[in-house]
Amino acid sequence: MEDGNKKMLAYQFKDNLIYKLHPLTSMIFVGVVFVLALIFSHPAFLLGLLIPVGVVLGAAGNLMQGRNYIKFSLIMVLTIVLINVLFSRAGTTIIYRGSEIPLIGALEISLEAILYGLGMGLRLLVIISVFCFYTYTVNPDKALRLCGRLGGKSVLAITLSLRLFPLMIKDFQRISEIQRCRGVKLSTGSLWQRAKNTLPIISIILLSSLERSLQLAESMQARGYGSGPRSSYDRDLWRPRDYIIIALSIIALLLGIWSALKGWSAYRYYPILEEISGLDCVLASFIAIILLLPAILNWGGKKWPL
Amino acid sequence: MLKLVDKFRSRYALVLIMLILLMVATLIPENPLYNLNWALLSTLLVFVAILVFFWSFERSQVSSKLVAFIATMSALAAVARIAFSAIVSLQPATFIIMICAYVFGPQIGFMVGAISALVSNFFLGQGPWTPWQMLCWGLCGVLASFLAIGQNEFRLGRFTVMAGFLGLFYGWVINLWHWAAFMYPLNIKTFLAVYASSVVFDVIHAIGNMVFSVLFGTTFYHVLKRFKKYI
Numbered sequence: 001m002e003d004g005n006k007k008m009l010a011y012q013f014k015d016n017l018i019y020k021l022h023p024l025t026s027m028i029f030v031g032v033v034f035v036l037a038l039i040f041s042h043p044a045f046l047l048g049l050l051i052p053v054g055v056v057l058g059a060a061g062n063l064m065q066g067r068n069y070i071k072f073s074l075i076m077v078l079t080i081v082l083i084n085v086l087f088s089r090a091g092t093t094i095i096y097r098g099s100e101i102p103l104i105g106a107l108e109i110s111l112e113a114i115l116y117g118l119g120m121g122l123r124l125l126v127i128i129s130v131f132c133f134y135t136y137t138v139n140p141d142k143a144l145r146l147c148g149r150l151g152g153k154s155v156l157a158i159t160l161s162l163r164l165f166p167l168m169i170k171d172f173q174r175i176s177e178i179q180r181c182r183g184v185k186l187s188t189g190s191l192w193q194r195a196k197n198t199l200p201i202i203s204i205i206l207l208s209s210l211e212r213s214l215q216l217a218e219s220m221q222a223r224g225y226g227s228g229p230r231s232s233y234d235r236d237l238w239r240p241r242d243y244i245i246i247a248l249s250i251i252a253l254l255l256g257i258w259s260a261l262k263g264w265s266a267y268r269y270y271p272i273l274e275e276i277s278g279l280d281c282v283l284a285s286f287i288a289i290i291l292l293l294p295a296i297l298n299w300g301g302k303k304w305p306l
Numbered sequence: 307m308l309k310l311v312d313k314f315r316s317r318y319a320l321v322l323i324m325l326i327l328l329m330v331a332t333l334i335p336e337n338p339l340y341n342l343n344w345a346l347l348s349t350l351l352v353f354v355a356i357l358v359f360f361w362s363f364e365r366s367q368v369s370s371k372l373v374a375f376i377a378t379m380s381a382l383a384a385v386a387r388i389a390f391s392a393i394v395s396l397q398p399a400t401f402i403i404m405i406c407a408y409v410f411g412p413q414i415g416f417m418v419g420a421i422s423a424l425v426s427n428f429f430l431g432q433g434p435w436t437p438w439q440m441l442c443w444g445l446c447g448v449l450a451s452f453l454a455i456g457q458n459e460f461r462l463g464r465f466t467v468m469a470g471f472l473g474l475f476y477g478w479v480i481n482l483w484h485w486a487a488f489m490y491p492l493n494i495k496t497f498l499a500v501y502a503s504s505v506v507f508d509v510i511h512a513i514g515n516m517v518f519s520v521l522f523g524t525t526f527y528h529v530l531k532r533f534k535k536y537i
Contacts, residue, residue: 010431034434038346038487069431080488083499120488123345131433140428153373154360157417160377161384161425168385195521203525206382210533213378217371225370 008166010065010135017241017298018060023142025242030134032249033291036256037126042267043115044276045259046122048284052291053129059295062136066129073128080124081117088113090270116269142236152230160216168209175201175208241297252290259283322358325351345487352437352483359416359444366413371537376417379406383422388429396510399426400446400472401518402526407447408454408465409530415447435480442479446472460527462519469519473512477504 013019018026033049040046057066091110098107140162148155176186184197220226259265264283268274328347379402387399399422407415423439453461453468481500489496 008429010429035346038349069433076484079503083489083496083503087493087496087499124488127434131436132431135428135432152364153368154363154417154421157373157376157380158421158424160374161380161421162428164377164381165384165425165429168381172385172389199521199525202522203529206526206529209378209382210375210529213374214371214536216377217369217374220370220374 008169009140011137011139013139014061016060017301018056018137018294021137021245021294022236022238022242023138023146025245026134026138027143027146028246029249029291029294030130030138032253033130034127036253036287037123037130039256039260040265041119041123042265042276042280042284043119043122044281044284045256045265045287046119046126048288049126049291050122050129052288052295053126053133055292056295057129057133057136059298060133060137062133065136066132069128069132070125073125077118077121077124080120081114084117084120085109085113088116088270091116092271093273112269112271112273115273119267119269148230164209164212167212168205171205171208172201175204245293245297248290248293252287255283255287255290321354322351325354344492348483348486349434349437352441356420356437356441356444359413359420363413363417369537372414375410375533375537376414376421379403379418380421380425383418384426384429387422387426391430396514398514398518399423400443400476400511400515401469401522403443403447404450404465404469404472404515404519405523405526405530407451408460409527409534410451411454412448412451415451416444417447419443419445419447434483438480438483442476445479446476449475460524462523465523466516466519469515470512473515474508477508477511480504 033053037046037049040049054063057063086107088110089108091112093111094108095111095114096107096109098109100107141159144155144159144162148159179197179201180186186194186197186201188194189197256265264280267276325347383399383402386402387397390396390398403415403419403422406418420440420443423443424436427433427436427439449472450465450468453464478501481504485497485500486492489500
């Protein structure tokens, strides 16, 4: 069961520093980038988030797996750009003026709308890549164990569900094989016929999993579940690098909030594009360098191993 | 103890109401909150909403059997979701969540919905969509449970109509975030455009739900109803 689960999860352990971080450190890093991406609208600042996340993802060895995420998000970026371009009337630099279209009105494509769409696409890209980082590098069991202290029952249900998942897939395969041996056709015949033959399998899985859930509850009871306050223990190691990364992530967050309050990280697309000042770029690259730290530490650890 | 629970509950309700008021305030021109960051606010709102449900589940007296049941049904819904993930919006998970909620009530329905979204995303990939999916499927559970009020047996007709509606509802709520976070200006035209761009997926989801209800509805209902006696 353990083995099957490990193979199916998106998380696959790799031997590098980023995978060995304390789960809370990675979660704080992800949280900081996510919040900053939602606060910032300045393209330089958003780029200053995308680059470090991309580099950290590459340092963790997940850039290839991240491709699927990127493919998916590019479709979303495209719809965002398209809708913004077609419907926004706020821009003043008109590139193309077209004919009347029902419902939309006169087609008017402005430079500002295109750039706004791209800017928002950049934001989406940052958010998706940071979640991609989370999915591939944070062990879900460790993350759930951390949350276990906050809530007992709901986290327990999530953990159990994560464990039952591969078991159910095995059940499905086993029952289908048995049905095949009995002459029930599951892979030939018309779609309707196949669906009709799969129907009993689904019901059997439901029945057997419910049966298992009763046994599970009995064994939980036998081990004293709910008989007293919940105990918890922490097996994950806190290393100095965890503290450094957390501290710098929080500094990046504060810097981001500060520049948002000052209005530096905001960018005015409409009615006419704002000029990008040197100060903005310096500040954005400063935040980017701070957030690059996990990748730098990983590189340093490889170059000068202990 | 009960008083304490009530106090906490009203506090959460207060937080929710304040967040909603804040969102409304951002819409009214000429006040300091005008045009505050909607993307951030809506995310915050969803987090609080999920927390409220989880928290009320933590507070309730739940037996180990029920915890195991929630885990089992969430895993089943997650398996069903991943089995069909090749066809983007055909999701039998919605049906499984609905039937659990129909038999076991809104709280269990919400938990099964939220947990199955979370767990299946550990295999499909977490994203900014995770909290929204958790909330959407949870709400599908809550809404489906209302159908069962005052009913002693399974009403396939009603259930199927509801399944179709919830298929559309799911897409509509997810679209709301897409619109609020990435579109400008936020007006009825861009709103309709976002909704029009997803209409095919929503309809596939709705039709799929209805087919699953017709195929499995009665069987699942009787199995779960019998199981409920053991709990």
